[in-house]
Every structure is written in structure tokens, then in C-alpha cells.
Amino acid sequence: MVVCGDDGLAHRLAAELRGVYEEQVTLVVPPAERMVRPPVVGRARAVSAALLDRVVSAAVNRAAGNGTPSPAPGEPAGRQRVLEAVEATEAVLAEAGVERAAALALVYDDDETNIRAALTARRLNPRLRLVLRLYNRRLGQHIEELLDQAAALATGDDPDVSRTSGDASTTVLSDADTAAPALAATAVVGTSKVVQTDGLLLRAVERPPSGTGEPGAPGRPTLALLSANGGDPAFADGSETSGEHGPLLLPDAETVREAAASGRRGSVVLEQVAYSAGPALPAGRGVGVMAPFASLFSRRLRWSLAGLVGCVFALAVALWVVTGVHPLGALYLTLLDLFAINDPAVGANTGRQVLQLLSGLIGLLLLPVLLAAVLEALGTFRGAGTLRRPPRGLGGHVVLLGLGKIGTRVLIRLRELDIPVVCVEAGPEARGLAVARRLRAPVVLGDVTQEGVLEAAKIHRAHALLAVTSSDTTNLEAALYARSLRPDLRVVLRLYDDDFATAVYRTLRAAHPQALTRSRSVSHLSAPSFAGAMMGRQILGAIPVERRVLLFAALEVAGYAQLEGRTVGEAFRAGYWRVLALDTGRERQGGPGLVWDLPDEYVLRGSDRVVLAATRRGLAELLRRRR
Numbered sequence: 046m047v048v049c050g051d052d053g054l055a056h057r058l059a060a061e062l063r064g065v066y067e068e069q070v071t072l073v074v075p076p077a078e079r080m081v082r083p084p085v086v087g088r089a090r091a092v093s094a095a096l097l098d099r100v101v102s103a104a105v106n107r108a109a110g111n112g113t114p115s116p117a118p119g120e121p122a123g124r125q126r127v128l129e130a131v132e133a134t135e136a137v138l139a140e141a142g143v144e145r146a147a148a149l150a151l152v153y154d155d156d157e158t159n160i161r162a163a164l165t166a167r168r169l170n171p172r173l174r175l176v177l178r179l180y181n182r183r184l185g186q187h188i189e190e191l192l193d194q195a196a197a198l199a200t201g202d203d204p205d206v207s208r209t210s211g212d213a214s215t216t217v218l219s220d221a222d223t224a225a226p227a228l229a230a231t232a233v234v235g236t237s238k239v240v241q242t243d244g245l246l247l248r249a250v251e252r253p254p255s256g257t258g259e260p261g262a263p264g265r266p267t268l269a270l271l272s273a274n275g276g277d278p279a280f281a282d283g284s285e286t287s288g289e290h291g292p293l294l295l296p297d298a299e300t301v302r303e304a305a306a307s308g309r310r311g312s313v314v315l316e317q318v319a320y321s322a323g324p325a326l327p328a329g330r331g332v333g334v335m336a337p338f339a340s341l342f343s344r345r346l347r348w349s350l351a352g353l354v355g356c357v358f359a360l361a362v363a364l365w366v367v368t369g370v371h372p373l374g375a376l377y378l379t380l381l382d383l384f385a386i387n388d389p390a391v392g393a394n395t396g397r398q399v400l401q402l403l404s405g406l407i408g409l410l411l412l413p414v415l416l417a418a419v420l421e422a423l424g425t426f427r428g429a430g431t432l433r434r435p436p437r438g439l440g441g442h443v444v445l446l447g448l449g450k451i452g453t454r455v456l457i458r459l460r461e462l463d464i465p466v467v468c469v470e471a472g473p474e475a476r477g478l479a480v481a482r483r484l485r486a487p488v489v490l491g492d493v494t495q496e497g498v499l500e501a502a503k504i505h506r507a508h509a510l511l512a513v514t515s516s517d518t519t520n521l522e523a524a525l526y527a528r529s530l531r532p533d534l535r536v537v538l539r540l541y542d543d544d545f546a547t548a549v550y551r552t553l554r555a556a557h558p559q560a561l562t563r564s565r566s567v568s569h570l571s572a573p574s575f576a577g578a579m580m581g582r583q584i585l586g587a588i589p590v591e592r593r594v595l596l597f598a599a600l601e602v603a604g605y606a607q608l609e610g611r612t613v614g615e616a617f618r619a620g621y622w623r624v625l626a627l628d629t630g631r632e633r634q635g636g637p638g639l640v641w642d643l644p645d646e647y648v649l650r651g652s653d654r655v656v657l658a659a660t661r662r663g664l665a666e667l668l669r670r671r672r
Contacts, residue, residue, distance in 0.1 A: 046579055047141045049073040049133040049162060050152035053541060054178070054220055057572040058150055058579075063125050066580060066665045070125045071141045073133055133162035138169060148174040148579040152220075156180055160188055163215075167192050171199030175215045176578045180450055185217035216578040220571035225454035227570055227589045229462065231563045232443050232455075232511040232537045238313065240586030240597050245639075245656070247597055247625075248317040249588060254308050266623065267301045268658055269294050269590040271311040292591045294660050297619040313590055318626040318641035318656060344438060346421060349414050356407050357383060360400055367396035383408040432478065435467050435487040440506035442467050446493050446523055447514035448477025451539065451567055455513060460484045467502045469493050493523045499530070509535035517541050521549060528557060537563045547592075570594060573661050580668045585656070596659050599628060603651035605667060614645030621663030628654040 046068045048059045055074060062068040130137040133151065143149055149166050151159040156179050163177055175192060179185040192215040230238050240247040249268055270293040293300060304310040357379060365375035381387035382404030390401045442465035445456055452468070453476060459466045468481050468488045481488050491498040493514075504510065510527045512520035517540050524536045536553070540546035546564035553562040570587060573594050577584035585597040602608045608616045608624070617623050626641035639656070649655065659667065 047071045047073065047138075047143055047146045047149045048152065049138075049141075049150065050154075050178075051075050052152075052154055052568075053566075054152045054568040054571060054575070055150075057568040058152060058575050059125060061572045061576040061661070062579065065661050066576065066668065071128060071146075072125055073128045073130055073137060073141055075131055076129045132158060133165075135165050135169070138162065138166055143169050143173060146170065146173060148176065148581075150176040150178075150575055150579055152176075152178040152575065156184070163188070163192060167195050167199075171196050172214075174579065174581060176575055177215070177217045178220060178575070179217050180219055180221060182219065182222070185219070189215045189217045218571075218575055218578060219454075220567055220575075221450045221454040223574050223587065224451060224565070224567040224570040225458045227587070228451070228455050228511065228513065228537065228539070228565055228567075229458040229464075231565060231589070232459075232509045232535065238588040240588060245585060245599070246317065246319050247315070247585065247656075249313050249315050252312050252314055254311050265314050265316060266625065267296060267312050267314050268595060268623075269313040270296050270301070270304050271313070272591060273307075273309045292593055293620070294590060294593060294595055295618075295620055295623050295658060295663075297617075300619070313588075313595075315625065315658075318639055343421060344436070346414070346417055350418065353407060353411055353414060357404075360404050360407065364397070364400050367394070367400065379404050383411070432482060432488040432490070433485060435489065435501065435503050439465065439467070439487075439503050441465065441508045442503065442506075444469065444499070444502045444504055444507045444510045444527075446510070446512040446520065448475040448481060448488075449513075449515060450476070452513045453477035453480050455511065456480060456484065456486060460486065467507070469498060469502050494519060494526075499523065499527055504534070505530055507531070507534065509537065511537045513539040517545065524553070524562075528553070532557050535561045537565060539567060540564050541566065565589065576661075577664060580665075594661060596661065596664055597625075597656065598659060598664060599654060599656050601651075602649045602653045602655060607667065608649050608655070609651050611649055612645060613643050613647050613649065616649060618663065620660065622657050622659040622667060624649070624655050624657045626656040628656060 046062050048055050048062070048070060050056075050058070051074065055072065059070045059072045063070050128137065128141055133153075138149075143166050151162050151166075153159050153162075159177050159179060163175055166173055166175060177185070177188065179188065196214040226240070227238070238249045238251065251271070272292050293304075296304070301312070304312070358376075361372070361376040361379040364370070364379055365372050368375070370378070378387065379400075382401045385405060385408060387401070390398045443459060444467050445452060445459070446469045448456065448468055448470045452470075456466055456468060456477060457480065466486050468477070468486055470478065470488060470490060471492050473490060478488065489498060489501045491501070493499060504527050510524065512523050514520055520538050520540065524538055527534055527536065538546070538549065540549060546566065550562060550564045570589060573587050573596050574584040577596060577598060585599060587594045587596050589595075607618070607622075613624050624643065626639045627643055627647075628639055641656075
């Protein structure tokens with residue numbers, strides 16, 4: 046396996062392939078002086094000294110003109126060698142061994158760099174399995190089709206057949222799309238964990254501890270049991286092994302019953318597996334010719350108009366009582382008096398004269414209110430293409446720090462859930478500002494570390510703070526300052542280093558035991574999907590369970606001894622994998638696309654295509670056994 050990248054995702058992906066799948070990995074990274082500090086990855090700690098020795102020896106060999114040594118024949122799996130190169134050029138890819146590699150992952154932060162390297166690699170090895178990291182989803186679809194067609198022409202294979210079987214020659218993924226649903230769900234209490242790709246929808250919900258005997262409803266499999274201690278990172282280190290207090294992934298029925306009886310563990314229960322076109326944006330969110338009525342006028346102006354209308358109806362009722370005319374006639378006379386086009390009530394009774402004077406006074410008050418309404422409406426239409434400010438009285442919203450790649454995807458996800466968001470961005474050139482303008486999301490421009498910026502985002506009335514900037518210190522400083530303003534605020538941090546994230550998590554949890562704090566790493570959430578795609582399986586998505594990850598994949602049963610010829614109940618292996626649904630492939634003919642409430646007695650055949658949930662180590666074991 047060859048991994049090329051310039052940030053933490055490359056290092057995590059290499060560690061995933063080496064530690065979980067036991068593959069030989071060649072890692073191509075920029076030189077040390079230009080490289081982002083690599084994260085401390087769980088399994089890499091045990092072999093860091095050995096890797097350091099290999100990096101040093103490789104550097105010495107290059108300095109001596111010997112090049113970087115290739116793995117010797119018979120070298121044990123799980124080894125890694127490192128090449129230093131600014132960019133994945135043809136010479137670098139050839140030195141990395143792309144001609145004889147099984148798969149290549151291009152995870153540079155720049156889309157153009159990945160596309161250029163992918164075209165070169167496809168020419169060097171038409172049968173190479175490519176995994177690209179692209180932020181532009183529409184461009185990614187075209188590039189995926191182009192590279193598959195190029196591979197088919199060079200090898201004579203049918204790209205449709207290979208993609209149907211799951212062994213796609215090219216897979217385009219986005220770390221932002223993979224991590225955004227998990228980050229959005231973490232920031233909002235009660236939000237379902239959703240995995241959605243290629244029209245396939247999987248929804249799971251986190252349920253609190255219950256002593257009623259069964260955490261999940263009948264026919265709703267339990268995907269995980271949460272920690273008995275609320276997710277203390279002392280017991281949730283991100284490893285696949287489950288301790289007594291840590292989260293349990295894919296537990297068996299007996300463990301689920303015991304946990305339900307104790308009432309100490311929450312659960313993650315699967316609610317739906319189906320084909321869906323995907324959630325649409327709520328009505329009125331786009332910017333068109335007509336803006337929503339509520340956005341035309343401020344709340345104070347709307348209350349003023351409502352008060353004046355109420356006064357007019359009150360005067361009409363009073364005129365009806367005093368004069369005895371028909372109610373519609375009384376309203377008509379009141380409007381004439383209001384606009385000063387009625388004759389003076391000379392000779393009428395005193396009550397009629399008093400009401401006419403009051404109507405004239407209300408008419409005088411109406412003129413400035415109407416003028417203000419016209420000016421506000423004009424200002425709203427004029428500023429429809431500009432950034433909105435947080436409205437007065439806003440509350441219960443999510444404060445989103447950072448509108449980069451991740452922040453933009455999280456903003457879209459939150460607005461799809463119709464959750465109010467206030468964005469905070471330091472620079473006016475951020476890529477997510479155009480999306481915020483299109484979704485009419487309020488934005489505060491300013492450095493979040495400066496006093497008054499979070500206050501402008503109405504942090505004192507917010508429901509949650511989601512800090513996803515690219516700087517750990519900025520995220521931490523914003524979280525600590527928000528905690529000083531609101532000790533009970535729900536906080537979600539995007540932190541780069543796992544050890545640092547765990548230390549921050551423990552400290553904030555100890556200092557504010559009543560508040561909810563979560564730390565998430567985008568590369569930690571994304572690396573399993575990239576690794577599964579490199580192994581030839583299209584990973585549908587991943588959901589975080591505290592500091593662990595549960596994967597969803599679709600594959601053909603043929604060739605898997607653990608699945609083929611076994612019943613659904615027999616194929617289930619606690620802590621490793623579980624069959625969730627049977628893909629009939631008839632969703633386009635009007636039939637049921639997925640049968641997701643399979644009975645345990647159903648026998649899996651080789652021609653069946655199933656959707657399953659698996660841990661990282663479980664999926665790795667399935668793929669290794671088949672290989």
C-alpha cells in the first residue's frame with residue numbers, strides 16, 4: 046500500500062493499514078521542515094522507535110546515493126517505509142513502487158495535487174486501486190468515472206462489474222463529508238447519527254440508560270453499548286478492545302440484556318436502513334428574488350405593526366358599540382378617520398367625536414412605522430447577498446467556529462437538520478462564507494480569541510459550541526472562554542493530537558462535571574473509510590461511539606467463509622461484524638431495495654449483497670481471510 050499526503054490524515058491512514066490490516070505501507074510525505082507535525086496514533090506508539098530507525102536509515106541511504114530501500118522479500122506484514130518528497134511526481138511514485146502496489150491513497154489537502162498524481166499513477170499501473178481525497182464532490186464524480194474508464198480501456202475489464210462487486214478501481218472520498226455528520230450529531234442533543242452515501246441511508250440513535258430490560262425495540266439491533274461511566278477517556282482510548290467500563294461495539298444479546306437490567310449503560314440502536322434521496326434544505330433557506338417575510342422586518346417593527354392593527358380593530362369595535370352601525374361600516378369609518386379622508390364628526394355625539402380624534406392620532410403614529418417598514422424591506426433586499434448578523438433575541442442555537450472545509454460541511458449538515466447556527470470566522474476570504482450567505486446563516490467576522498466576539502455570537506444563550514478551526518490552541522481557548530461564560534455549555538472540540546484531546550477532555554470533564562464535553566479528530570473519523578476503500582471495499586460511512594469508530598460496508602457474500610452458507614444469526618460475531626440488511630437491487634424497479642429486518646434463520650447465499658456493521662478489526666479480519 047502506498048499513501049501520499051501532507052497532513053495528519055496520511056499518518057493515521059498509514060497506521061490504520063499497518064496496525065489493523067497488517068499491510069506493508071510506503072508513506073510519502075513532505076520533507077521534515079515542510080511537514081505538518083504528525084499526530085500520535087494509538088498503535089503507532091508501540092512502534093515509533095522502530096519507525097524512527099527506518100526513517101533515519103532511509104535518510105542515510107539517500108544521502109549516500111543508494112536510494113530508499115524497498116521491503117525485502119518475506120518481510121513481515123505491518124512494516125512501513127517513509128519517502129520524503131514535496132509532491133507525488135512520476136519519479137516519486139515509481140520509487141514508492143506504484144507499479145507493483147495493490148492500492149494508492151492520495152490524501153493531499155489540495156484537490157489539484159491529488160488529481161495530477163492520480164492521472165500519473167493510473168498511467169504507471171492501470172490495475173492500481175486508487176483512493177482520492179477530494180473536497181469538490183461534483184468534480185470527484187467526474188474524476189472517478191474518468192479514471193475507471195481509463196483503467197477499463199487499459200486492462201479490458203468492465204468498470205461496472207468491478208464497481209458492483211465492491212472492488213472499484215477508483216474511489217473518491219472526502220474527509221469533510223465523512224466527519225461532518227458525526228460532528229453535527231455530537232453538537233446537538235437528540236440528533237440521530239446518520240450515514241448517507243449513494244442514496245443509501247443508515248440512521249442510528251443514542252438512547253439513555255434504561256432499566257426496563259431491553260434497550261432496543263424489537264427488530265432494532267443494538268450497535269453499541271456506551272460506557273458505564275459516561276465515556277471517561279480513561280476507559281475509552283480508541284482501541285478496539287472493550288473493557289469492563291468502556292464502550293462495547295456490536296454486543297451479543299446476552300450482554301445487551303445484562304446492560305439493560307443494570308440500567309447503567311446507554312446504547313446506540315439502529316433505527317433505519319433504506320434508500321433515500323437525501324434530506325433537502327428547509328424551505329426558504331435559499332436566497333431568491335423574494336426573501337422570507339420574517340426576514341424583511343425586525344421583531345420590534347413587527348410588534349409595532351401588530352399593535353397598531355390591534356388598535357384599529359379596537360376603535361372599530363368601540364365605534365360599533367357607540368353608534369350602533371354595522372361592524373363592517375364601523376371598520377370602514379375607522380379607516381377613513383385613520384387616513385384623514387372622512388368628514389369631521391361635527392354635530393355627532395361626544396363618543397363619536399372622541400373616537401375620530403383617536404383614529405387620527407393612530408394614523409399619525411402609523412406613518413413613521415410604515416416608513417420604517419419600507420426602509421427595512423429595502424435594506425433587506427439590498428443586503429440579501431451580504432452576511433447576516435445574529436438577530437436580537439436569538440437563543441438555543443449552535444455557535445460554529447471556523448468555516449473551512451470541515452466547518453462548511455458541518456454548517457450544511459446543521460441547516461439540513463433545520464438547526465439555527467451562528468458562524469464565527471476570522472478572515473473574510475474563508476471558503477465557507479459563500480455557503481453561509483446562501484443558507485442565510487448569521488456570521489460574526491472576528492478573531493474568536495478576542496474579547497467580545499463570542500458575545501456577539503450570543504454564546505450566553507447558545508445551546509452548544511462547535512470549535513472546528515484548524516488550530517488546536519484556538520479551539521481550546523474558545524472552549525475555555527465559553528466555559529467561563531456558560532459553565533453548563535455543551536462543547537465539541539476538533540483537536541489534532543489524541544493524547545492532547547484526551548488530556549483536555551479529562552480536565553474539562555473534571556472542572557465542569559455537569560456539562561457535556563466531546564473531542565473529535567477529523568482524521569480519526571475518516572481514516573477507517575479510506576483504509577477500507579484501499580482494501581477494495583466501499584465503506585459507506587462511519588459513526589463515532591465515544592472515542593471509537595463503527596464502520597458500515599456493503600459487500601458480496603461470495604468468497605467470505607464467515608458469511609456464505611451461514612444463517613444471519615450464525616454469521617453474527619460479537620465485537621467484530623453484524624449483517625444489517627440484504628440489498629435486493631430492486632429499488633429502481635419499484636421493489637424493496639433493502640430488506641433490513643432479516644430473520645436470524647435466513648441463510649446467506651453467495652449471490653447476496655449485504656450491508657453490515659463492523660469494527661475496524663472485524664472488517665480487517667474479513668478482508669484478510671478472503672484474501
